[in-house]
Amino acid sequence: xxxxxxxxxxYKSFGDxxxxxxxxxxxxxxxxxxxxxxxxxxxxxxxxxxxxxxxxQRGSIIFAGDEITTKTDLxxxxxxxxxxxxxxxxxxxxxxxxxxxxxxxxxxxxxLDTAKDIAIQILDRVGLADKQSSYPKELSGGQQQRVAxxxxxxxxxxxxxxxxxxxxxxxxxxxxxxxxMKDLAMEGMTMVVVTxxxxxxxxxxxxxxxxxxxxxxxxxxxxxFFANPACERTKMFLKRIKH
Amino acid sequence: xxxxxxIVIAKFPILLEGCWVTLxxxxxxxxxxMIFGIAGALxxxxxxxxxxxxxxxxxxxxxxxxxxxxxxxxxxxxxxLGIKLSSMTAGILGLAINTGAYITEIIRAGIQAVDKGQxxxxxxxxxxxxxxMVRIIGPQxxxxxxxxxxxxxxxxxxxxxxxxxxxxxxLLRTGEQLIYTTFRSFEVYTTIAVLYLIMNSFFMxxxxxxxxxxxxx
Numbered sequence: 437x438x439x440x441x442x443x444x445x446x447y448k449s450f451g452d453x454x455x456x457x458x459x460x461x462x463x464x465x466x467x468x469x470x471x472x473x474x475x476x477x478x479x480x481x482x483x484x485x486x487x488x489x490x491x492x493q494r495g496s497i498i499f500a501g502d503e504i505t506t507k508t509d510l511x512x513x514x515x516x517x518x519x520x521x522x523x524x525x526x527x528x529x530x531x532x533x534x535x536x537x538x539x540x541x542x543x544x545x546x547x548l549d550t551a552k553d554i555a556i557q558i559l560d561r562v563g564l565a566d567k568q569s570s571y572p573k574e575l576s577g578g579q580q581q582r583v584a585x586x587x588x589x590x591x592x593x594x595x596x597x598x599x600x601x602x603x604x605x606x607x608x609x610x611x612x613x614x615x616x617m618k619d620l621a622m623e624g625m626t627m628v629v630v631t632x633x634x635x636x637x638x639x640x641x642x643x644x645x646x647x648x649x650x651x652x653x654x655x656x657x658x659x660x661f662f663a664n665p666a667c668e669r670t671k672m673f674l675k676r677i678k679h
Numbered sequence: 680x681x682x683x684x685x686i687v688i689a690k691f692p693i694l695l696e697g698c699w700v701t702l703x704x705x706x707x708x709x710x711x712x713m714i715f716g717i718a719g720a721l722x723x724x725x726x727x728x729x730x731x732x733x734x735x736x737x738x739x740x741x742x743x744x745x746x747x748x749x750x751x752x753x754x755x756x757x758x759x760l761g762i763k764l765s766s767m768t769a770g771i772l773g774l775a776i777n778t779g780a781y782i783t784e785i786i787r788a789g790i791q792a793v794d795k796g797q798x799x800x801x802x803x804x805x806x807x808x809x810x811x812m813v814r815i816i817g818p819q820x821x822x823x824x825x826x827x828x829x830x831x832x833x834x835x836x837x838x839x840x841x842x843x844x845x846x847x848x849x850l851l852r853t854g855e856q857l858i859y860t861t862f863r864s865f866e867v868y869t870t871i872a873v874l875y876l877i878m879n880s881f882f883m884x885x886x887x888x889x890x891x892x893x894x895x896x
Contacts, residue, residue: 487803515805525800529818539804542814584800591804 438501440465440595440626441486446495448481448650455481457650459495463595468627470637470658473647474673479630482647483597486628487517500594515543518588522600524580526572532559532583533568536590544591551590558586562616578609582616595626602633632677638662646670687866690857697853698874704770704849705836705878711775712835716782723787734783741780747841749773754845770842778835785831789824790816822893829886833879840875850874 441463448456455478463469471479484490485497488510496505504513527535536555540546546554559565562582572580581601588596598617602610614636621627621640631637637644637658644661646654646669654661654670665671687694722734741749754769764772793816801811843852854871858864 489799489803510802511805511807514803517803519800519803521796521800523796525794525796527797527800527815529822538814539806542810543805587804 438465439463439498440467440500441628442496442498443482443485444496444498446482446485446497447493448478448485448490449493455650456485456492459651461645461652463626463628465594466624466626467642468621468625468640469629469643469645470641471628471630471645471647472632472634472637472673473653477647478650479647480599483519483599483628483630486595486597487514487519489519511543515539515591516594518591518593518596520581520584520588520596520598520601522603524572524577524584524604526580526584526587528572531569531571532564532575535572535583536587539587540590555586555590558589559583561589561619562586563612576609577605578612581605581613585613585616585620589620595628596620598627598629598631600630600632602631634662634674634677646673648673682866683863684866684870686861686863687857687870690861693857694850694853694870694874697848697850698878700848700853701836701839701850701875702878704767704774704839704842704847705832707771708774708778708839709832709835711771712778712782715775715779716786719779719783720786720790723783724790738780738783741777742784746773746777746838747844749777750841750845766842766846770839770845770847773845774835774838774842777838778831781831781834782828785824785827786820788827789820792823793819825886825890825893829882832882832886836879836882837875 439462441461443459443461446456446459447454448459459478459482461469461482471482473479481490485492486499488497488504488507492505496503498504499513500516502513504510507513527538530538533552533555536558537548537551540551540554541548556565556568559568562585564579564582564586567575567579567583572583575583585596585601601617602613605613610633614633617627617629617636618640629636629641639658641658643655644658645652646661646665646667648669654665654667661670662674665674719734719737722730723738725731750769750773753764753773754766757764757769797815797819798811801815802808806815839849840851842849843855846852848856850871854867858867861867
């Protein structure tokens with residue numbers, strides 16, 4: 437069985453604070469993994485290590501068969517890994533369309549017309565075809581996050597990483613973003629999602645991972661994970677977030 | 680009170696020539712200063728510790744010493760070491776080095792004020808550092824830098840009057856020469872003040888327009 441991402445025994449610290457302490461994760465193609473856990477448990481750091489936004493102190497990361505732990509030219513690698521951030525991070529000085537065609541034209545050197553065609557198709561998919569000439573600040577948070585997803589998709593990534601994509605949104609805007617993510621999951625995208633949306637985890641995930649203090653405490657299919665958590669810590673966490 | 684502006688009016692073309700020299704000094708020292716400033720800022724944010732220290736040293740020395748002393752070292756001091764600069768070269772270079780240090784700090788602060796997520800988003804899409812700086816961080820930093828840069832441009836234009844002390848016949852010195860022959864200090868100095876004000880107002884209007892245009896985004 438081949439994996440698209442393999443993280444082995446990852447150690448990562450920020451100064452004196454050890455965030456990941458021997459973290460392991462193997463991800464199959466088309467698999468949808470949801471990572472949950474208390475703040476500071478290292479969930480976001482896991483995502484940021486996969487595309488090497490964060491350097492690690494120990495361990496190894498393999499992406500699509502390539503050892504990338506100490507790779508120095510990361511541009512090519514990152515074109516295969518789409519990342520969606522909690523705070524969207526759209527480019528405020530560019531229109532929606534410009535945000536989406538930026539990387540395809542600059543990084544992949546795609547002809548402008550082709551990039552625009554693709555961008556418009558993807559915008560249509562996320563339901564924002566009419567917003568292509570708006571600037572990010574003219575959009576709602578939910579719309580901005582959908583544009584951010586579209587921007588990542590325009591690079592045709594092999595995997596999408598979502599770092600708490602709905603945590604910065606007003607409650608009534610969460611649904612539209614989750615809907616886009618569900619569609620993406622249905623189409624067979626490989627996804628790793630850090631989120632607090634338990635319904636999304638239940639519905640979409642092949643596997644739910646509960647992290648605490650830099651390691652995986654428990655993992656399983658959504659059914660076994662939510663119905664029958666084995667660990668005391670998982671039970672406590674699940675109980676707390678229900679209220 | 681006997682104010683007589685007719686002398687000033689009669690000699691107005693000479694004062695305009697002084698303005699022209701002032702504008703030239705200002706233009707070239709700002710152009711050069713911007714280059715120093717951008718280079719300095721890139722060094723200041725670079726992870727290369729040698730470049731970083733050099734830029735730090737540059738800003739520290741220039742900000743901590745009077746611009747007049749800096750000009751005097753260039754024009755009166757360097758010949759002793761065998762380096763003879765013309766007054767115009769010394770004046771422009773001195774003002775450029777001086778303003779470049781302040782511009783370094785303005786641009787550094789501007790770049791660092793851009794949200795960190797912007798760089799992360801750019802590199803996550805596969806852009807390299809240079810592409811991200813030029814296309815994503817730069818334009819946003821530029822917008823942040825405009826108001827303090829305008830201040831600095833205005834300061835530099837006014838500081839160009841110090842170049843009169845290294846014998847450049849710019850606006851202030853032109854005026855002083857006029858006073859030697861006419862003894863009309865009040866009329867000449869007030870006229871000069873108005874001329875500086877007009878030149879600086881031009882900066883302010885352009886900057887205002889630029890800021891409004893960029894505010895849309």
